[in-house]
Amino acid sequence: MAYIVPSLRETLEDRELYTRSSLSDVTCRQCQARVMVRKNSEHHTSIQWTREAVETCAVFSDLDQREDGRPVHSACPQLVASIEYAVSEGMVTVGAGVDPAGLDRDRRADD
Amino acid sequence: MTETRVLDAGSVPERFARGWHCLGLERDFTDGKPHSVQAFGGKLVVWSDSEGELHVLDGYCRHMGGDLTQGTVKGDEIACPFHDWRWGGDGKCKAIPYAKRVPLRARTQRYESVVRNGMLMIWHDPEGSAADHESLPPVLEGVGTDAYTAWTWNVIEVDNAHCREIIDNVVDMAHFFYIHFAFPTNFRNVFEGDKATQFMESTGRPDMKAEGYGDEDLVLKSEATYFGPSYMINWLDTDYKGFLTKVILINCHIPTGPNSFNLQYGLCVEKPEGVDEATAKYIGDKYAETFEQGFLQDVAIWQNKAPVQNPLLCEEDGPVYQLRRWYEQFYVDQADIEPEMVERFEFEVDTTKANENWRAEVAENLARKEAEDRAAAEAGSAVETADA
Known part of the structure; x- marks a missing residue:
C-alpha cells in the first residue's frame, strides 16, 4: 500500500519525468562504477547511483572500512572527475533540464 | 496555448512510518508519574520503573479501556485508574488485585524503547517487526557531558x-x-x-x-x-x-x-x-x-x-x-x-542565478529602507521646526 496515492494519472508521468528523464550514463574512469547523471547547468549535478555502483566504487569501499562507517554526504572525487571529463567530451549535455511542458506536447500529439 | 496546471492533493491512507521516533527527553519522564504522549493516531503512556528504566505502552487498558496515562505507577508497573489492573513494561498484565488470576490474553501493545543521547526513542512498525537497532541515530560524542550545554526542548x-x-x-x-x-x-x-x-x-x-x-x-x-x-x-x-x-x-x-x-x-x-x-x-x-x-x-x-x-x-x-x-x-x-x-x-x-537575483533584491530593500529612514528623519525635523 502506497502512503500517499496521487489522484491524477499525470502525477505519475511527472514523477517519471523528474526522476528518470534526461539522464546520461557515466562510467567512473577509475573503478568502472556506472551511474546516471543529469546536468541542468554547469554548477548543477544530479547523480543516481545503483547498489552495484556503490559496491563497485573503490573510494566508498575504503570509507566503509572506517570504524564509524562511511559518512553519507561524502562524494567520490574520482566520480566527480569522471563526470567533469564526460561533460568536457560532450557525453553529458549541460542544460538537459526537465519540464513537464514536454509531456504536454507528447499528450497533445497522442490525441 | 498552455493548459492550466492542476494541483493533485492525492489521498492519504492512515498509516504511520516504520522506524525510530523520539518521544522527548529522558529527564522529562523520570518523575515516577505516568506521562501521556499523542502518537500514531492514539495515545501512549510512558513511565519509569524502580530502576529508572523507561517503558512505553499503548495508553488504554485492555480490560475496559481505562486511560493509563491518568493511572499510577505502582512498583515497576503502571496501574489503571479504572480497576487497578497492573501492566508491566513488557506489555503483560502482571496483576489484577481483585482477581484470582490474570487472563492469558492480557497483553497490550508495547513499544521497544532506547535512550539515545538523552532522548527516549521508540520503534514503530505497523507490521510489528522487531526493533532495528542498526538504524538508531548515532551516539553524539560529548553530548550529555560538561562539554555541551543541556538540551533545550x-x-x-x-x-x-x-x-x-x-x-x-x-x-x-x-x-x-x-x-x-x-x-x-x-x-x-x-x-x-x-x-x-x-x-x-x-x-x-x-x-x-x-x-x-x-x-x-x-x-x-x-x-x-x-x-x-x-x-x-x-x-x-x-x-x-x-x-x-x-x-x-x-x-x-x-x-x-x-x-x-x-x-x-x-x-x-x-x-x-x-x-x-x-x-x-x-x-x-x-x-x-x-x-x-x-x-x-x-x-x-x-x-x-x-x-x-x-x-x-x-x-x-x-x-x-x-x-x-x-x-x-x-x-x-x-x-x-x-x-x-x-x-x-x-x-x-x-545557486548562481538565485544568488544573483537575491543580491539585487536585498540591495533594493536596503535602498528603500534607507530612503524611508531619511524621509522619516526629515519629517521629524520639519515637525520640530513647526513647533519652534
Missing part, C-alpha cells in the same frame, strides 16, 4: 498538515531565503539507505539584520541528516567575525494523526573555551529562540498550504520527487521497498 503542535511537509524542507533551498531570511550559497543533498542529508552554507540577509537575522558576516555551515523517517540531527557551525559556535539541533516529529504531527526540537551548544556556564546557557537559549521562530515560520506555511503530490519545479529547486521516493520506504511493507527508494542519490543545486 520545545514542542509545536501542527494540526493541519501531513508530516511529509517537514521532510520536504530537506531539499527546499529557496525557502531558506523567503521564510527564514537566510542566504543559501551552497546546497547539496544525498539520500542513501534510510538516511537523507542536506548540506548547506548560508549567510544572514543584510536587509533583515534589524530583525535579528544577522548579516553577511554571519556564516553558517549546516549538515542535517534524517536517520530514518522522523529524527534529524543538524550540525550547525556558525562563524560571526571569528567567533565560532557549534550547535547540535535535533529536529524530530511524531505523527499524531493522518494530517497532524507534533514537531519537537532541542539543541545543545558546545561550550566555547573561556566561556562560563551561564553565558554558554544564554547562547544556547538564544539559538533555541531563533529556531523557535524558524519553525513557527514553517508551521504558518504548512497550516495554510494545499497538499500537493505533483509539485511543479524549476531548475533551481531541489530534488523533491527523489526525496519523496526515499521517504516512501518507511510507509510500505518491508518486502515492498523498491531498490530506487534506498539507492544512493546525490544532487547539487546551482
Whole structure:
C-alpha cells in the first residue's frame, strides 16, 4: 500500500519525468562504477547511483572500512572527475533540464 | 496555448512510518508519574520503573479501556485508574488485585524503547517487526557531558498538515531565503539507505539584520541528516567575525494523526573555551529562540498550504520527487521497498542565478529602507521646526 496515492494519472508521468528523464550514463574512469547523471547547468549535478555502483566504487569501499562507517554526504572525487571529463567530451549535455511542458506536447500529439 | 496546471492533493491512507521516533527527553519522564504522549493516531503512556528504566505502552487498558496515562505507577508497573489492573513494561498484565488470576490474553501493545543521547526513542512498525537497532541515530560524542550545554526542548503542535511537509524542507533551498531570511550559497543533498542529508552554507540577509537575522558576516555551515523517517540531527557551525559556535539541533516529529504531527526540537551548544556556564546557557537559549521562530515560520506555511503530490519545479529547486521516493520506504511493507527508494542519490543545486537575483533584491530593500529612514528623519525635523 502506497502512503500517499496521487489522484491524477499525470502525477505519475511527472514523477517519471523528474526522476528518470534526461539522464546520461557515466562510467567512473577509475573503478568502472556506472551511474546516471543529469546536468541542468554547469554548477548543477544530479547523480543516481545503483547498489552495484556503490559496491563497485573503490573510494566508498575504503570509507566503509572506517570504524564509524562511511559518512553519507561524502562524494567520490574520482566520480566527480569522471563526470567533469564526460561533460568536457560532450557525453553529458549541460542544460538537459526537465519540464513537464514536454509531456504536454507528447499528450497533445497522442490525441 | 498552455493548459492550466492542476494541483493533485492525492489521498492519504492512515498509516504511520516504520522506524525510530523520539518521544522527548529522558529527564522529562523520570518523575515516577505516568506521562501521556499523542502518537500514531492514539495515545501512549510512558513511565519509569524502580530502576529508572523507561517503558512505553499503548495508553488504554485492555480490560475496559481505562486511560493509563491518568493511572499510577505502582512498583515497576503502571496501574489503571479504572480497576487497578497492573501492566508491566513488557506489555503483560502482571496483576489484577481483585482477581484470582490474570487472563492469558492480557497483553497490550508495547513499544521497544532506547535512550539515545538523552532522548527516549521508540520503534514503530505497523507490521510489528522487531526493533532495528542498526538504524538508531548515532551516539553524539560529548553530548550529555560538561562539554555541551543541556538540551533545550520545545514542542509545536501542527494540526493541519501531513508530516511529509517537514521532510520536504530537506531539499527546499529557496525557502531558506523567503521564510527564514537566510542566504543559501551552497546546497547539496544525498539520500542513501534510510538516511537523507542536506548540506548547506548560508549567510544572514543584510536587509533583515534589524530583525535579528544577522548579516553577511554571519556564516553558517549546516549538515542535517534524517536517520530514518522522523529524527534529524543538524550540525550547525556558525562563524560571526571569528567567533565560532557549534550547535547540535535535533529536529524530530511524531505523527499524531493522518494530517497532524507534533514537531519537537532541542539543541545543545558546545561550550566555547573561556566561556562560563551561564553565558554558554544564554547562547544556547538564544539559538533555541531563533529556531523557535524558524519553525513557527514553517508551521504558518504548512497550516495554510494545499497538499500537493505533483509539485511543479524549476531548475533551481531541489530534488523533491527523489526525496519523496526515499521517504516512501518507511510507509510500505518491508518486502515492498523498491531498490530506487534506498539507492544512493546525490544532487547539487546551482545557486548562481538565485544568488544573483537575491543580491539585487536585498540591495533594493536596503535602498528603500534607507530612503524611508531619511524621509522619516526629515519629517521629524520639519515637525520640530513647526513647533519652534
